[in-house]
Amino acid sequence: MATLTDVIDRPSSQSGLWSWITTVDHKRIGVLYGVTAFIFLLLGGLEAGVIRLQLAVPDNTLVDPDTFNQMFTMHGTTMIFLVIMPLSASFFNFVIPLAIGARDVAFPRLNAFSYWVFLFGGLLLNASFLTNQAPDAGWFSYANLTEKPFSANQGLDYWALGLQVLGVSSLAAAFNFVVTIVNMRAPGMSLMRMPLFVWMTLVTSILLVLAFPVITVGLIELTFDRNFGTNFFVPEGGGDPILWQHLFWVFGHPEVYILILPAMGIVSEVLPTFSRKPLFGYPVVVFSGVVIGIMGWAVWSHHMFTVGLGPVAVSVFMITTMLIAVPTGVKIFNWIGTLWGGQIDLKTAMLFALGFVALFIVGGLSGVSHAVAPSDNQQQDTYYIVAHIHYVLFGGALFGIFAGVYYWFPKLTGKLLHEGLGKLHFWLYFIGMNVTFFPMHYLGLN
């Protein structure tokens, strides 16, 4: 095999469209991921806009109920799988080889494969709009609403297949980055010298490797139920819809950390830079990230407190969920410790990083309040949860990602982004986000 690869040139032109299509260069693939995910961000934002417009006045007839469900489902699915994950992947691609002193990722062609499969999966998922049969059972697609008698059109098949394809992409990328970070570090780049972002990428990639096969099985079972008459989630055949919830959340909770850890890594790079101080308590931040990655496997049933799992299971998951707030809180204190006594320079990237810390604290606090099962019973399926998820994923993950965009854009292009516009962007985002989502806490609890 060595003889074969020796004679094959890198199959890329140097410029033009063809060079982008054939590229295996990690920086270019990072750009492809970023641009594609930004387009999906606009699409997901449009879907959110339709949701809010429909709800703007009572008895609105802007969209019919089924279209509303489609918007609701596709907004969530798009933002999680086609925006935040690939935006993180964009930074993995661009930054990781540079940060560890590697020439490229371990498997450049596999890396290109990941991107193109991701693009195909995103298009497949959205192709459902062309047939007016977009998925409409929520981003969590709970059984047995997803079974054929209750979702007769092909929307859920698009959803299951689209996610399956995206899973292949995510897994291939995760394999690649685990190998790259473990194996391709420059001499002297020991594990405890790695930048925080590299550490968080490693933890995220390991979570992806282990979490995605679980949803793969769930999606296979859903597809079989819908198309081959199996009974995995069909009570009439003895199946149990709760199994879907378990499979979904065994994947879904590590997935939460897959979404947030990269942003935490970015923020851990940006805060020290603009405070002119090294990160406070580096090893503690590393270990708390690793502990989050491990404990993230033991909390999935806190999404299912109202299912009726019994007091023992509920108590156990309540305790583990409260415990996982500890390493998260440790990170917050370390970030504040980094700022303490620093020469703080409020550039746009720094504003977004500070915004991340502030908004993530709000999301984290509401998160701890769902950890208490009796209070969660009141919060389940209310706007309070919607507020929580948007504080951690919009205020958290997306703010962290924008901090990264402003921080690394000069590295990518050689140009600084305009500070004035950047600050305008930040304040619009920060105010808009709080005005939109903060009242939802009250809406949910009243």
Add this chain to the structure above:
Amino acid sequence: MAHQTEVSHHAPEEEHPTSTGINNRKLLMWVFLSSDCLFFGSLIATYMVYRGQSLVGPYPVDIIDVPITTISTFVLLCSSFAMVRALAATNEDRQGGIIFWLLMTAFLGTIFIGFQVYEFNLFREEGLRIDTNLFGTTFFTLTGFHGAHVTLGIVWLLGLAWIARKGRLGPKTALDVELAGLYWHFVDIVWIVIFTLIYLIGGFDTGPAGDPSLVPHSITGFLGLI
């Protein structure tokens, strides 16, 4: 590093030492297998959760044939031995041995798949289909995906044998054989777990005790809540 230009891509993982000393491709295979563990783990968990929950027959006790599957299990275990011999032959550069043992591994794997096809057909004739009951649903899904893994392994081994035909496999390229071996042994180990849980332990399961119209306890718990 210096000899590498912008446009030529020499597989660096085979030329440069890695941070851990483990070859990149080998590490990739291990990471992939860890992922596959969770894949089979979820399928097996589904099977175990639904053990004894089928509402209608045939139940495992009616059709599972442990002796027959013991034979096919034995054949699959022997294929692992053949795989070990194939790698040894590669390391020792015995060209005839490489091809012989690779083909032998693939052949034994094919026999295993033959048994599985026979078993699936027999079950179908006896009235168990994937949509008959939970046993059929979980059994065919789990063993089907395992069979697909074995089939992929066979294709891989045949591909290696094809390469070996031209003398391209030897001590320098032993990793190509070793990676296939890792995959093959993993698929084998998964089968040992499946055989133990589904045939030896679960092979005598019947339907739910008492009134077969009763829904399983987990469902009643769920329905009780709403």
